[in-house]
Amino acid sequence: MDVNEFRKRGKEMVDFIADYYENVDKVPPMSTVQPDYLYSLIPQEAPEEPESFEDIQRDIKTKIMPGMTHWQSSNFFGWFPCNSSFPAMLGDMASSMFNIVGFNWICSPAATELETVVMDWLGKLIGLDSKFMAIKEDG
16 A cells, blocks of 8 residues: 555545444444454455455455444443543544553653653543653752
């Protein structure tokens, strides 16, 4: 996939996701498939040649979606509330763009420092004592 196809397919995927969210309340929130349903629907060996994007999209719609629990549906009253948002998805896309391997500071100084700052924000929001903060006045 070159950058032009990525741009095209990325726009298609955003439309696919938006369509899903516009219609998620119209499908049953819980799957009705039986265990092992997917094994008979997909090849038992990894493909030697890549599938087309259209084939992958079709497989998602016809093979994967029937086995999904739709956690974002307003009809799903399960264990947790909705746990995603459009801004979070855009953040995931930006994070995937950088493909950060955050072993240590030198691997990605911005990622390490941003994580540290945001964790301090969280600590302050939940009322942690300053001794738990990473960034201190004394260094």
